[in-house]
Amino acid sequence: MIGSSIYLRDRAAFTGGSPQAVYEELWQRGRKGRLRTRAILAGTTLILCGMLVSAIFGIAMAALVASADALVHWRVYKASRVWRLGLRGEDRMSRILRHTLERRGHRVLYERTVPGHGQADQLVFGPGGVWLVHNEAWHPDAEISPHGGRLFIDGRTQSKLVGALTARADAAADLISRVSEVPVKVRPVLAVHGGKLARTPFAADGIVFAPPLRLLRWMSRNPAAAYSPDEVEAITRAAVHALPIGGRITPPAATALSTDAA
Incomplete structure (x- = not known):
């Protein structure tokens, strides 16, 4: 049972009645309906293509339609995985960064604390600048869009989220600039795991929002x-x-030594 995992028992997403648990239950309930719809689509395709072309062509097209319908539903379900597990997506983004930008010469720091402003999921350093990457996972039906230059999720502004992220990036830039003795600008960006984006990427409240791969692009x-x-x-x-x-x-000298050793 979903709520009895010895590994995930303390995670809110696996508590009975949580949005994730309800979504999972409704998805399972809808399985028969999805299979029925798939069968109708495949059957209709088989009849029409069989009559218009040939029986073999009809069978091939019916199989193609059924496979396409299954793929669409699988991608919808897969896209919500991070949110369903009660995660924000930072681990997934870290894996993507290791296999993309880091292999192209960018440097990345993971899970660094910006004193007084919380944790930076990832800090990306490259020829084009420095980015502070934040990760958030929303319900797959959540509407994420910009209006008047501001971020709205399901029609509500997100002042607390964008304010905290902007302040974190500014504080990180100030701290790095003091040590490097040259001005450094840190740009905040947000990797969206799930939800429905009005368009991608888009900018709102001075922050760029996009799914992970599109954000890196x-x-x-x-x-x-x-x-x-x-x-x-x-x-x-x-x-x-x-x-x-x-x-x-950690004292700066100790931090540097541990990083050099790694």
Whole structure:
């Protein structure tokens, strides 16, 4: 049973009556309806294509329609996985970064604390600038859109979220700039895991929103700076000194040594 996992028992998403648990139950209830609709689509395709072309063509097209319908529903269900597990998506984004930007020479710091402003999920350093990546997963039916330059989710503004993220990026930039002794601008971006985006990517409240892969593509195509490889390395080292790991207040020298050893 969903609520009895010894590994996930303390996660709110697996509590009876939670939005995730209700969504899972409704999805399972709708299985017969989805199969019935798929059978109707495939049967109709088989008859029409069989009459108009040939029986073999009809069978092939019916199989194709059934497969396409199954794929669409699977992708919808898969897209909600992070939210259904009660996660925000930072682990998924970290895996994507390791297999994309890091292999192209970008540097990434994971789970760094910005003192007084919480945790930065990922800090990405590249020739085009520095980005603070935040991750959020919303209900698959949540409407995420910009209006008048502001972010709205299901018709409600998100002042607390965008305010905290902007302040975190500004504070990180200030701390890194002090150590590097050169001005560094940190741009906040938000990786959206689930939900329905009005368009992608889009900017609202000074923050760019997009699903992970599209967000990384946007970052690559919209540089905010022009750093050399040596400058990228120097700024990354400054961030290692300035921002402790995961809430641990570690002396800069110790932090640098642990990073060099890794």
